[in-house]
Structure formats: C-alpha cells, structure tokens
Amino acid sequence: MKTMSRKLNLVELRSLIRRNQFTQSTSGFAPGHTQVNLVILPKAYAYDFLLFCQRNPKSCPLIEVTDIGSPVPKLTTPHADLRFDLPKYRIYKKGILAEEVHDIEAYWQEDLVSFLIGCSFTFEQALIDNGLSIRHIEEDRNVPMYITNIPCEPAGAFQGNLVVSMRPFLAADAIRAVEVTSRFPSVHGSPVHIGNPEQIGIHNLSQPDFGDTVTLKDGEIPVFWACGVTPQSVAMSSKPDLMITHAPGHMLITDVKDSHYSIL
Template sequence: MGKSLTAIRQEIRENKWTGPTAGLATGYTQANLVILPKAQAYDFLLFCQRNPKPCPLLEVTDAGSPVPKLTAPGADLRYDVPKYRIYRHGELVEEVTDLQSYWQDDFVSFLIGCSFTFEHALMDNGLKIRHIEEERNVPMYITNIACEPAGVFHGNMVVSMRPFQAQNVVRAVEVTSRFPSVHGSPVHIGQPKQIGIEDVSKPDFGDAVTVKDGETPVFWACGVTPQSIAMSSKPELMITHAPGCMFITDMKDSQYSVL
C-alpha cells in the first residue's frame, strides 16, 4: 500500500523527498508552480488566460500568502515542493529545497495543471507510461510553437512526450481530452522536427526515455512553459518548481475530468 498524501507531503517538507513526483500520491492532482512579485502577477495571469493549453490555472493565491486556500488549505508553498528553481533576469541561478530565505510579502503564487494528473487515467485504460516504467522524469522540450504574448511575458511552448504504439495513440488522445484543465489532448503527434525538436533523445528538461520501434512520440502542452517564458521574457525574479518536482494538492484527479 502506498504512502498517504500527508506522509508524502511531510517527507517533501522535511527534504526527505527532493526528486520527481510522477507516480506519487496516486489519485491526487499535481500542479506546476510559478511565483512572481505582485507587480508582474497581472501580466502573468493574462498570459495564462491567453494560453490555457500550456498554462491551465488551478489556483492563484492572495499576495503574500503561501497557502493555496482552494486546492490545499493545509499546505505551504514555501516548503511543500521537492525542489524549486530561482530565475533572475531569465537566468537560472539556483535550485533550492525550500523558499524560506526567498519569500517576499508581495509574492503571488500560480498553480498550473499538470499532465501527471491524466497519467493515472491512461494507466487505468491499459496504457503504459514509459517514464514511470523506467523511473525517470518525463522528457520535456522547448518547441517552435509561439505562445500568445501578454504584457511583459512572451516565448515558446514547452511540451512533454510519451511514446505509444500506433494503435494506442487514438486512445491516449481520447483519455487525455477528458482533462482540459490539466493540458487536455496532445498538441502534436509524431514528426518531432515539425515543432522544432531535433532529437527526442535530448530533452531540454527531464530525462530521455526509450522510444521503441513502431512507437509514435505524442506531445502534450507542459506546465514547464513558464520556465521557457522566464528565459525569453527575463523578468527580474520568477520562482518555479524544478521540472517534474510538482506540488501535490488535496484535489482528486477525477475532479478535473469533464466526463
């Protein structure tokens, strides 16, 4: 029997778990995290509204509050993510396991839907998830697909990839289409070079996974997109989760299914 959500969150808070969260807390919705000073929060909110595929919003916190009141009222976003990234002027300057020394009273936090949510539904439909099988982080790539700019924010979409046998691709599309608030259906199927990916064995984030003969790479919009946006837009400060190291909410995956 797996560990409870409470036990997993405690391990993360105590820095006993600092790696990817795929496969953890089965059934509970995981979220990408973006933290910005209030001065940039409106522009980023607008960016998310204009780009709902890569940035489907689950919650926005009150300025200065680390507590996600709607999705995990007992949690603290300063401590409950396994690993955070600190971006300054578009440069990744540090990875840390808590935000105690970084937190500011004007911070606004954004929780963005994560494709880990629909992975359980895929597995329930008999589809195997390669990065979980291989105990790796999901592979993620910066594409040539431009996001709709908003205020100071602009840049290209990041996608995550999962390979499937050709006869299972349609089923994967059907299953994930039921989860529009956590990226929904794929944005691209096959032919990685068409979206600017030269080599699927060399992801920009996460780990490479095996793509077997006869398998088709399937690409979903990814909540790591804001990290690509940070590199393009170069805001003075943006804090995110480290790719694959998600915030686990109190919400159930089934609550985000439209069917």
C-alpha cells in the same frame, strides 16, 4: 538519493517533502491526487502573467492564484505552505537560472503572488487505468520535456515558446491516449502534436530541455502534450527580475482528486 516507493500514502509523502527527505520527481506518486506546476512572481508582474495564462490555456491552465504575500493555496491545499511543500524549486533572476533549492523561505517576499497551473501528471493515472503504460514511470525517470518552435500568445511582459512533454505509444494506443486525455482540459487535455518531432522544432528526442530521456521502442511514435514548464521557457525569454518555479517534474500534490478535473 535513493528512489522512494510509490506506495507511500499522501500523508507520508508530504511529510517527507516538508523535511527535504523526498527530492525526486513526483510522477506516479499519490495516484488520484491532482499535481500542479508552480509559478511565483512579484505583484508587479502578476497581472501580465495572469493575462498570459488566460491567453495560453493549453500550456498554462490556471488551477488557483493565491492572495498577495500568502504561501497558502486556500482552495486546493489549505494546509500546504508553498515555501516548503514541493520537492525542488528553481529560482530565475532576469531570465537566468540562478539556483535550484529544496525550499524557498530565503526568497519569500510579502509582494509575491503564486500561480498553480495544471499538470499532465494528473491524467497519467487515467491512462494507466485504460491499460496504457507510461514509459517514464516504468523507467523510474522524469518525463522528457522540450522547448518547441511554437510561439505562445504574448501578454505584457511575457512571451516565449511552448514547452511540451512527451510519452511514446504504439499508434493504436496513441489514439486511446488522445481520447483519455481529452477528458482533462483543465490539465492540458489532448496532445498538441503526434509524430515527427522536427515539425515542432525538436531535433533530438534523446536530448530533452528538461527532465530525462526515455526509451522509444520499435513501432512507437512520440506523443506531445502542452506542458506547465512553459513559464520557465517564458522566464528565460522575458527576463522578469524574479520568477520562482517548481523544478521540472517536482510538483505540488494537492488535496483535490483527479476526477474533479475530468469532464466525463
């Protein structure tokens, strides 16, 4: 589809998403509003996943957990409906990606519990405000994401490896990026790795596991942040009967302002 203007206001953007007329990555859209990852599981798996998030706060910082059977995130976006208000969803069945859809009405069950997880898109505006360029926004692409060799702390039915998102910077800018993102611990915070990707099991930056490749210019180094796509790697490893997630980069945009999650 045709790329949408990032000048859309939040009301316009939500209306387009609800009507399936906006299906691209939400990075760079609705600046100032917190974006979140989504995981939806049957109640039978909910406690184990809650424990998994508690044990892995860097990759799965919890923003909100819904009531059982409710598609409404009452605390962050009370007028939203999680069945319709993300641009794209993924359906995992026993660890296999079964389908990618634009709404999940056909999959909704009365025993489902939804988890909203912090997203690194939240601190991108802060990086921009500090004079740092975000390559995937410049190139109108989704952020590149990679499955690492770093194991998450297992919990109950859930285990798997950390997923990271990558943004390239010159060395001096990478230091500033660490300083800026450290102010946002509720949305992944500071990077988990800087430099040599092979040290964390990434052998080819041009082949991300999720998202799109971006240009790495001369003198730049890759900077990696823990990513809320980690549960999708965990789904493939742990094979729950059903896990519904956002499609990588296609987030829920909440009513909450980014500044709410800054500690400074």
